[in-house]
């Protein structure tokens with residue numbers, strides 16, 4: 001049975017559910033964010049969707065981050081402020097139409113990747129992604145998740161992955177990778193210290209990335225394994241903002257990690273997987289989630305520091321730049337590590353931003369990539385991203401998130417550009433290749 005639904009018709013029931021979810025999600029933290037906005041508009045120029053439309057010659061004020069929280073703000077005022085209550089009593093309360101909810105779908109599912117760039121720009125420190133997540137949750141609660149996203153989310157609950165990768169397919173892919181790339185892959189090996197989970201996006205679309213991670217892990221000398229229980233790193237519950245799905249996907253990771261007795265979980269080149277396991281899981285399972293969660297890029301940097309891995313070869317000759325994963329980098333704080341590694345790997349690395357936190361999102365995060373109706377906005381957002389690549393004259397772009405690579409490749413093809421996107425872990429594995 002579908003956990004997340006995508007209704008075509010919007011009636012009174014959906015509107016009421018949306019309203020109640022928003023109302024019940026407002027705590028003091030959320031109220032402070034909603035109150036603090038001074039309508040300065042600074043966040044507009046931080047948002048890749050706003051900027052992309054702007055570059056294309058149109059200014060759409062509804063793409064301003066602050067605007068995404070306006071309906072939520074109205075609901076807050078009506079319920080929690082003196083004048084809001086008076087207005088309601090006088091018959092001037094919030095009136096929500098089906099068109100309003102359709103617009104909310106566009107604002108929070110099509111034109112926001114939860115990249116957090118607007119938060120860093122806001123003089124009041126307003127966490128717009130937090131507000132967007134509430135509106136997403138309210139739409140999902142009302143049965144109004146975009147169709148493609150709902151399907152992928154349900155597939156992940158039913159089969160184990162948004163791409164339908166079940167345990168059997170997982171094992172078949174690992175067998176293929178082991179043969180094709182001549183690597184040994186430990187599966188369900190207990191006791192192990194480290195659990196590494198690939199994302200099904202890598203498994204199905206970038207098998208060489210998984211093979212490279214395996215090579216790096218084997219070379220590092222730690223006791224590690226993959227798991228048939230915890231075999232999927234992605235968590236589409238976060239995109240749909242369904243707590244039920246988020247919890248269920250994390251429960252599987254928890255079960256797999258506990259069964260193997262590991263102390264550390266290594267997340268793959270996948271932005272939101274890092275968010276879900278590093279920051280969301282400890283709040284959902286406060287007693288049981290006793291693992292150190294690190295991203296594969298952090299792991300590599302740690303192993304270089306310890307002397308377990310040595311990079312002595314520059315494998316990238318041409319001008320290159322780095323695309324940061326918003327969820328691992330800006331939101332996760334892993335910005336120094338990929339730069340340090342890339343400086344070891346590349347002869348001509350040029351950062352496209354002075355402050356790493358200011359890098360621009362790929363445009364496909366937060367589930368936007370799987371929503372066909374969001375394509376127009378995603379393509380415009382890619383223009384914002386391209387300006388950074390072009391500014392430093394780089395055609396080779398190093399990434400550390402498979403979803404970013406997919407989104408960037410797609411945007412590049414759609415706009416007929418010739419950028420080349422490469423995984424940092426693959427470069428590390430290549431640099432280690434000839435070492436004994």
Ligand code: SF4
Pocket residue numbers: 036037038039040041042043044065066121122123124125126
């Ligand atoms: S930058 Fe902050 S205060 Fe200014 S409009 Fe945006 S959210 Fe509101």
Ligand code: SF4
Pocket residue numbers: 046047048049064065068111112113114115116117118119128129132
């Ligand atoms: S989180 Fe990113 S995509 Fe969403 S409104 Fe802010 S800047 Fe735009």
